[in-house]
Amino acid sequence: MRRIAALLGLALLAGCGQAEQPYAPGAAATAPRPVPASSPAPGTDPAEDAPDGSTPDGGTPGERPSDGAPPSGPQTIAIADGLKVRVEWPSHPDPLLRVMVDQYVGTRRAIVRGEPGYRHNLEIDAEAQATKWIRAFIDDQESIRGTGRLYHLRVSARMGKGAQLDACVDESRVQVVSAKSGKAVSPQPRWLRTPYGQSLVAHRGPDGVWRIRTYLTSTERCSP
Amino acid sequence: MKALIAVSLLAPLFLGPGDGGAGDNVRAEAGQNRRTAFVNLAGSSIRISGDGAGRGSGDGYRIPRPCWYEPGPDAETMYRQQHDNPENARRTAIDEKSRTAFEKQFKDKLGQPGRWWTPAYNQADPNGAACWGDLELFLFVPPATTPPGGITIQQLAQIARAALTAPEPTVKLNPDAKSYVNLATWVWLEGIGQPRRTVTAEIPGVMSVTLVATLQNVRIDPGTTPDRAEVTESGCGAAGRPYTKGGTFSCGVRYLRSSIDRPGEKYTLTVDTVWPVQVQDNVVPFQFAPLQVGTSRDVPVGEIQSNVQPGEQGQ
Numbered sequence: 001m002r003r004i005a006a007l008l009g010l011a012l013l014a015g016c017g018q019a020e021q022p023y024a025p026g027a028a029a030t031a032p033r034p035v036p037a038s039s040p041a042p043g044t045d046p047a048e049d050a051p052d053g054s055t056p057d058g059g060t061p062g063e064r065p066s067d068g069a070p071p072s073g074p075q076t077i078a079i080a081d082g083l084k085v086r087v088e089w090p091s092h093p094d095p096l097l098r099v100m101v102d103q104y105v106g107t108r109r110a111i112v113r114g115e116p117g118y119r120h121n122l123e124i125d126a127e128a129q130a131t132k133w134i135r136a137f138i139d140d141q142e143s144i145r146g147t148g149r150l151y152h153l154r155v156s157a158r159m160g161k162g163a164q165l166d167a168c169v170d171e172s173r174v175q176v177v178s179a180k181s182g183k184a185v186s187p188q189p190r191w192l193r194t195p196y197g198q199s200l201v202a203h204r205g206p207d208g209v210w211r212i213r214t215y216l217t218s219t220e221r222c223s224p
Numbered sequence: 225m226k227a228l229i230a231v232s233l234l235a236p237l238f239l240g241p242g243d244g245g246a247g248d249n250v251r252a253e254a255g256q257n258r259r260t261a262f263v264n265l266a267g268s269s270i271r272i273s274g275d276g277a278g279r280g281s282g283d284g285y286r287i288p289r290p291c292w293y294e295p296g297p298d299a300e301t302m303y304r305q306q307h308d309n310p311e312n313a314r315r316t317a318i319d320e321k322s323r324t325a326f327e328k329q330f331k332d333k334l335g336q337p338g339r340w341w342t343p344a345y346n347q348a349d350p351n352g353a354a355c356w357g358d359l360e361l362f363l364f365v366p367p368a369t370t371p372p373g374g375i376t377i378q379q380l381a382q383i384a385r386a387a388l389t390a391p392e393p394t395v396k397l398n399p400d401a402k403s404y405v406n407l408a409t410w411v412w413l414e415g416i417g418q419p420r421r422t423v424t425a426e427i428p429g430v431m432s433v434t435l436v437a438t439l440q441n442v443r444i445d446p447g448t449t450p451d452r453a454e455v456t457e458s459g460c461g462a463a464g465r466p467y468t469k470g471g472t473f474s475c476g477v478r479y480l481r482s483s484i485d486r487p488g489e490k491y492t493l494t495v496d497t498v499w500p501v502q503v504q505d506n507v508v509p510f511q512f513a514p515l516q517v518g519t520s521r522d523v524p525v526g527e528i529q530s531n532v533q534p535g536e537q538g539q
Contacts, residue, residue, distance in 0.1 A: 117319065123361070124326045157350055159291075162357025201357040213357055 069095050079105050080112035082145035082182075083174075087153070094155045099202050099210050100165045103130070104150055111137045111144055114179060123203065126212040137176075142185060146174035149195075152222065161204040162213075168222035170195040195222035262286070263387040267356070268344035269294055269427055270380070272387050276421030276437055280389030281517045287382045291345035291355035292375040293363060295430060299333040302340045302362075306330050329362060338366045341374060346386070381433045381508045384425035385501065388437055390517040391417050395495050397476075398467035402524045405482055408456075408473040409523065411444055411495060412464030419462055421499070433507055437499035437515050439463070444477060447491040447523070452481040464495070483525040494520040 070093045076086050085108070087101055102121060107130050110118040116138065117131035137143065149170040156164045171192050175184045197218030202210045262282045263272065296302065306327055333340075343359035345352040365371045393413040403409045419439035426432035439462045446453035459465050459474025483491050499515040 119319075119322060124322055127322055157354035159351055159354045160358035162354045162359070164354040164357065199353075201353045203357045213361070216353060 069093060070098055070101070076147075077101075077105055080109045083108060083112050083148075084146075085148040085150055088149070088151040090153055093153065096155055096158075096163055096202065096210060097153045097165065097167075099212060100153055100167050100198070100200065101150060103200070103212055104148070104167075104169070104198075107134060108144060108148070110134045111142075114138055114143070121209065121211045123211050123213045126200070126214050129215050138179075141179045143177050143179040143182075144174055145177050145182075146171075148174050156199075163202045163210070164199065164216075165202060166197060166199045166218065166220065168195050168220065169198050170222070170224055172224070195224055197222050262348050263346060263383060264348040265383075266345055266347045266352075267294075267342060269296075270344070270383060270425055271428060272384070272423065272425050274421070274423040274434070275418070276389060276423040276435070277387045278389060280391045282386070282389045283516050285386045285388070285513075285515075286349060287346055287379070287386050289355065289379070290349035290352040291343055291359055291373075292379055293341040293359060293371055293373050294344050294375050294427060295365075296340040296342045298339055299330070299336050299364070303327075303330040303334055329364075333364050336364070338364055338369075341365050341371055344375075346383070348386075375427070375431075377431050377433055377508050378510055380425050380427070380431055381435065381503055381510055381512075384423045384433055384435045385512050387425065388421070388423045388435060388501065388515055390421060390437065390439075390497055390499050390515055391415060392517060392519050393463075393495075393497065395493065395519050395521045396464070396466070397493075397521070397523065402526060403477075403479060405479055405525060405527045407478065407528075409477045409479065410465060410467040410473065411442075411460070411476040411493070412466045413442065413495060413497070413519075416463055416497065422504070434504040435501055435512070436504050437501045439497055440500050440514070441498050442475075443496040443498060443516075444475075445494040445496070445518075446477045446479070447493050447520075448479075448481075448483075448486070452479065453491070454478045454480065462497075477523075479523070479525040481525070482527045483523070484527075488522070490522040490524040492520050493523045494518045 070089050072089055072091050072093060074086060074088050076084055078084050085104060089097070099121065103118075106120050107118050109115075111134055116135065117127070118134055119127040119131070122130060150167055151170065152166070152168040154166055156166045158164075172195070174192055176188060176192070177184050197220030199216040199218035199220070201213045201216060203213045204210050262285060265272075297305065307330070330340075341363040343356050343361065345356035347353070349355075359373060363371050365374075370376070393415045396412050396414055397403070398410040399407070416439065421437045422434055423437075424432060424434040441462055442457070442460045442464055444455050444457060444460070446455055455477055456474060459472070461475075465471075465475035477493065479491065483489055496516045496518040499517070501512040501515055503510055503512075
């Protein structure tokens, strides 16, 4: 089922420096895939979808994180209505870093859409971790809005079919809101205030697809 | 619920491989200290014991490959663990399709001889998690067979070596607070404890290896170049030589230049204890480099000013 994200075409320009690129998982930096803006089809199975709401063009779903280089520099991704993330890609980013970005976009989108879980390119334990986390929001009838920031992305280690990916997440401009009223809950959780590290282990399966095996506890201190 | 969410996002989705993921909930930690953290096993059934594990310093020895497979349960036991064990209930939180697909691999092996092997790794190694990601989560292996990447006795010995520590002794000097140019500064150690330390790494019922480290000698680094300091180690033995009045100087440093021009107006003297390592009973024909643990302290070195009066000459 092909689905198209609502706002992915709304790529923004960075405030300074390099112009931002539209988000298209797996697309080569030199030829970013145009992402049509369209409303998502209601009632579809979100867990089957790629993080950008569309299925890949041909091939096995999920192959894209490892093919083609992501853009260098900043890129703003419209995750869902009222929620964006600014991704600060490093220079000459490893295509594997798309796995990190995809899961960020996918898990947050699941929260905003009130979906029951997320499993795109996640092995079973990571899927259980992500789903539990998402459901904590859904069960409380809460959502998120604002602009997150994903930075200091890197492949910390890579051995054969395994890799550790790390990034910093700054959600100080994200709010937890009531899913019904859209109003900010009070008080806001403290974790929104301070940037934190995100660390995960990925494994390349026999089909060539990199999937997240597990989320690790990050000990990194991330400065804003 | 807010607290739950907060915890979740502070360490987002933090469950690791040693926490109910693949393999056991077993962790082995040894030898962590302010200098190095060298063995912190995840997903492992390896037990590390002995007076040489922990309570001291290691030397940063790294296991050449920081991940491996370990033998686990037979087909029936593994299926029960994955299907019935409440520990795996968190997987029921996800959709039935994923769970059914996941369990199929265990169901398919029911009735077949062999064991499941699962991956483990050293979390203290910067490449450990990526190495673990290189391995499959579950391998079904015929009886009496070790899969490629399966743990060997050599690797178990390497894990024991990485866990090996020695105490950081106190460096004693005479003169203590400050030394002087051309004055013999005696060096010895206190707080070494037993000069023999052992570490055992074992997979219960499968394999075990014990390493023995024996304190042999000390090495003194005066913290400066040979033109500024002469080191004497001939009489150091295993713990230096405590100062005795009228004794022969045979372990220590004679500084030849003042430290006035050095950062902080001091030299930093380091004493390494050297512990050759043997594999007990030679279960592995393996030669390890000695464990070396160093302790440092500052040594300000002054010059003795002497005035020679004309009238005193020749007296």
